[in-house]
Each structure stands twice: as C-alpha cells, then as structure tokens.
Amino acid sequence: MQPSKVIQIAWKGLTKNKLRSLLTMLGVIIGVAAVIIMIAISAGTEATIEEQITSLGSNLIFVSQSFQRMGFGPGQRAEESGGLGIKGHLPERDGVFIGLLMAEMMAARKMKLSELVEEVMKEFGWHYFNRYDAHLTEKEKIRIMKAYKKGVKQLAGFPVLRVETTDGFKLFVENGWVLVRASGTEPLIRFYAEAETPEKVEALLSAARAI
Secondary structure, eight states: OOHHHHHHHHHHHHHHTHHHHHHHHHHHHHHHHHHHHHHHHHHHHHHHHHHHHHHTTOOOOOOOOOTTSSOOOSSEEEOTTSOEEETTTOSSOOHHHHHHHHHHHHHHHTOOHHHHHHHHHHHHOOOEEEEEEEEOOHHHHHHHHHHHHHOOOEETTEEOOEEEOSSSEEEEETTEEEEEEEOSSSSEEEEEEEESSHHHHHHHHHHHHTO
16 A cells, blocks of 8 residues: 555544544643653652661662562652553553543642642752663673773762662762663663763763773
C-alpha cells in the first residue's frame, strides 16, 4: 500500500472519531508531563532527605529495588526510563493510571504542572540530571572500571567526598554526584550525574568519561 493511501486512511479515521482522537492525544500529553514532574519531584526529595540525614550525623543506607519483584516498597517507585509504579495498584508500570493521578493532583491543587514543579523546586532546590552511554571494547570497559576501583580524587575540579559501591561506583561531590555502572552483558559503561546546574552536570559527565 502506498504511503499516501495510508495517510489518507489514517486521516479519515481521525476525523471520523474526533472525540476518541482528542482523548488519546490528551492521555499521551498528560502521561509525558506526569513522567517529567514525578522525576523532578523524586530528584529533589532524594537530595533533601539525604541532606537531612547527613546533618544528623547518621550513616546512610542504600536499598536496591527491582521491578521484577512483586512487592516493591511503600509509596511510588520510578526508574530513569520514565516508568512509574504505585503500590496497591499493579506490580508494574501503568502510564494511563499515572496520568490520571497527575490530572487529579492538578485539579485538587488547582495548579498547572509547571507551577507544581516550581513549588517543589523552591522548597528543595533545583536538581538537574543527565546520562551518557559509552560504547566501548571489553578491554576499555575493564580498564576504566579498574581505574574507578583504584580511586578517583576529583572530578571537574570538585573533590570527591565519598564513594558508594552498592551499584557501580557512585562518587559524591559538593551538591552533586556521578554514578559509573558497567553493563554485565555488553561492552558498555553508563555514566549518570546530578547537580544543581546543567553546566555542572555536563562538566561532571565529561570528567567522569575522561578517567
């Protein structure tokens, strides 16, 4: 079938079912917006909780979770790809349900999504995140991970304050961190970074990849 014919049939379907098309578009828009705001909220909350615990002089405990397990912990869980799961609903991600929850939040608070994000960031501070996947040879992957295991003192001019090895190498600097994780199935290293400005995030990622 010719592309023009496919487009013509699709257009007729959209115009014939206007309400259904509108609701579908609305669902996609709300779903994407929900993912963005939930990731922003979780990043700010994580940093604030960590600061509060650190200020008390207590040790931090990191608990790894898995969506493959049926009973994940209380509240909501999120992953970097944008998937969100809510306890008591399904032991899996549900974009439509999350979109509806976000719409309910907006209606109850009488606020736009942008206003909700602004409110959270004003309370907890802005946090930016980025990730870089480095496709390497197996030899290069082993060399880089050995360098991190040996120890890194600074990244982009920021002294490394401490290192966590729960899942790869997570290097903490002032108001930020870098996580270096090697794939167990392919010659790939993933670099993650979070900081208070986009510029600092990119600087940390560049420095981490240059090790």
